[in-house]
Structures are given as C-alpha cells and as structure tokens.
Amino acid sequence: MGATVFTTPAAAVADIGNDTSIAVGGFGLCGIPDELIRALAESGVNNLEIFSNNCGVDEHGLGILLSAGRIRRVVASYVGENKEFARQYLSGELEVELTPQGTLAERLRAGGAGIPAFYTPAGVGTPVADGGLPWRYAADGTIAVASPPKETRTFGGNSYVLETGITADYALVHAAVGDTAGNLVFEKSALNFNPLAAMAGRVTIAQVENLVPAGTLDPAQVHLPGVFVQRIVHTGTQNKQIEKRTVTVEEGSNR
Template identity: 65%
Template sequence: MNKVVDSAAAAVSVIGHGASIAVGGFGLAGVPSVLLRALLAGGVGGLHVVSNNCGTDGRGLGELLGAGQIARVTGSYVGENKEFARQYLAGEVEVELIPQGTLAERLRAGGSGIPAFYTPAGVGTLVESGGLPWRYHPDGTVAVASPPREVRVFDGVPYLLERSIVTDFALVRALKGDIYGNLVFSKAARNFNPLAAMAGRVTIAEVEELCELDPAEVHLPGIFVQHVVALTPSEAADKPIEKRIVRS
C-alpha cells in the first residue's frame, strides 16, 4: 500500500515517448514543477499534454515546451507564454483550445468513467461548427482544424457533445499527502489538480509534506494516485509568482 517513490526521476521514468499527460495547476499555482523538471531531464519527447495552460516562458510546462518535448497541447489558455504562441503559430505544436469549464468537466468525466456529456458551452461558435485551427502550416495556413460537434436539443436548448479525457499519466502537486496517496491541496492550488489526477491512468503526485492525514480533510482519495514523491523543504518553498504587481 505504500506508494512513496524515492525520487521524482524514478517516478517519471515510466513515462515514454508520445505519452499523454494531464498536468495540474493554473498559471504557476499548484504546478508539479519538480516532476516536470525530472521529465525535462529525462528528455522524453512527443508528449501530448492536457493542462489549463502551458506554464510561462521558462517555468512549468514552458520548460518542456522550450526544449521541444511537447507535440500537442489540449488546454483553454495560451496565456503569458510567448514561446507557446510562437510554436503554435509556426506549426511546431498542435493546440486544441476548448472552453475552460468544458476542459474541467472532460477531465472529471474521464476520471469518473463517463465517456461523454452534453454542454451548452460553445453553442453557436466555431466549437460547434468546427474549423478552429489545431495546427498551422509554416506559411500560416491551417493544417489541422477542429471537427464539428454533435448537437442535441434538450427542452428547446441546444447542447454540444463533448468526449471525456483519459490520459496515460497525470502529474499533480499537493500541499500534503500520505503513503497511501490521499492528497490535500492548498487554496488556489486546488484548481485543476484533483481533476487531472482523476483523469490519469497512472497518477504521480509531488507533495510538500508527507504525513498522516485525517480522513475528513482529504480532498482526493488515494484510489486515484499510484505514486507519491515527497519534496525537500527547498523544493516545497519554490513557488514563483506569475505576475507581481505593486503600487507606485
């Protein structure tokens, strides 16, 4: 039952070329940066990443993107990552942009064994009709576009059919965890982390504190987590701020 792995490198060694990975975090909050750097060091490429965004330049998933290890991103926000935008527009990476709430529900549904669901988000837009650029040619023309969604009307209201997401692996970060994989998240870090953990067939969690947990405080049960990596104090304290704003 003890799911603790000695190191981040050992934990991610099971991830191979072309794997699909759900990654927790929002901006730089709750990003499993230690696991991502271990993946960066391993040099595994062709990765299909599912995450709200792709980090920032030089942080989080942005590090793997800059190293050319990511082939496809499913997310809802290009964000502040200039290299992400450059690679997308240059046709170097495929990007499926979907509404943020839809992304969250696709991950949750995948982890719950629900193959698909209907949502009103995107009705009357290119999400419904298709044609959103997923990949560009180097000359700027569209190489791959999104397909149209199936539409069904319930009580006079149209809804789009969305497929759930299940990935080969998931990488998440938690404030606390125990040896059984039960996790507790801190404040805003409880964003996409539980959903990503649910969607992965094999989920690896880095935890800032490895300890015994009161069952009443658990946010995500250990049934969704296969491996746990305990961070060092310096790793746990490494929490960059995406945008620091002060008064003049």
C-alpha cells in the first residue's frame, strides 16, 4: 500500500488542528520541510507542541510559526541562531524542554520503534537527570515550571538516566527523492533528524524534491521505508537559505 500523494503542501497538512504535537526534521535550515511549515503557518493552526533539533532562525523554517505565536512548547537540543526563540523562552511566553542532542535523536527513534524508554549516560549528574531545568519562566524571570528529576540506575558500575521515547501526532520531513510508496532518500546532512522525526510521527508527511513511481528506487538506496510515511507531496527543489554566511576577504581586497 503506497503513501497518499497530495498535489499541494496546503492539502497535505489541511487536517492538522490546534493543540497538535509535531516532529519536524532538519537541522537549522538544512533539510527542513519548509513548504510544509509555510503551509501550516498559512492554515492558522495554533498552540502547537514541536519536537525538533532547534526552531529554525528568525523568519525561516519553524521561526515562521514561532514569530506568529503559534507554538506553545518546544522540545529541542538548542536555541540556535533564533533571537525570537530566546526572547519568548526568557519572557515566559514559550515552554522549552532542552535535551542533549543525541538523547533527542534516540528519543525520536525509540518512539518510532515502539520502545517506551531507554537508559543513557548522557546527562547523569547534571540538571538533565536531577531536575530543575527551567522549562518555563515567569514574567518576572523566576522559574515557573522546572523539569522533574528522572529515574537513574546503575549498570556495570556506571550510572544511567531513564529517557522516554517520543511519539507525535504528525511528522513533517523533507527528502531529496521519494516514490509513490513513501520510500525516501535523503541528501547528505539532511539525513540527520529527518528519518528519526518521520519514525516518531503517527501520520508522517514528506515533501520531496523529486517524486518517482514505486519500484523505481533501488532498495539499497532507500534511507527510510515507506511503512513510516503516510503522505507525500512533490515540492521541487528547495529555495535553500544560508543560516549563517561566513566569507573570507582576500588580502588586499577592498570588499
């Protein structure tokens, strides 16, 4: 059974409503499902919980939803280059659960694999395990909601903290190639969080640069099997943004 092919990003996300949890692939502006995010913003959906490595940058990627005040909670590994993300978090407008990057990746993978929880050494002996990290600030700068302590256990003389798997109502991902059965191929570093986010979604929606008929892809090329993908939309090549441009000025140049 193949994935359902949609003609527009707006149609693919049309049933996503308020108070929805969404896992979003990509890293910064690399490999992000930008067309799906834009369609979601235009739909007016509100009060979202987002699972993503970070929240894009100001006015790009998830930063669009953030600037519009559509996100109530983010589970991410860092704030990144997004000043609005930092402002909303520190002012108490946004709840943020910061988690180690590798832990976040494994939580998404575990959720997609049906694993409810796992033990990891990452965060042991820190507020990640002991609790007290500020999830939400009050308007006066005090901590309104703090992270709870997590269970720890010792295996082989080493301490580990229990982390829970993540599942989301929906997942939005970007792939270089997809077929009509939902099998996806990712390009270079877009392979980082996209497959994991896709696994974590109960309904996964993929925007693809190239859409090919089922049976076209060599099975050995497939990074994510179609069993994890329910919807697919052909968006063409991304209008890719550069998150942080760094240039070297040649000696003697006036530029």
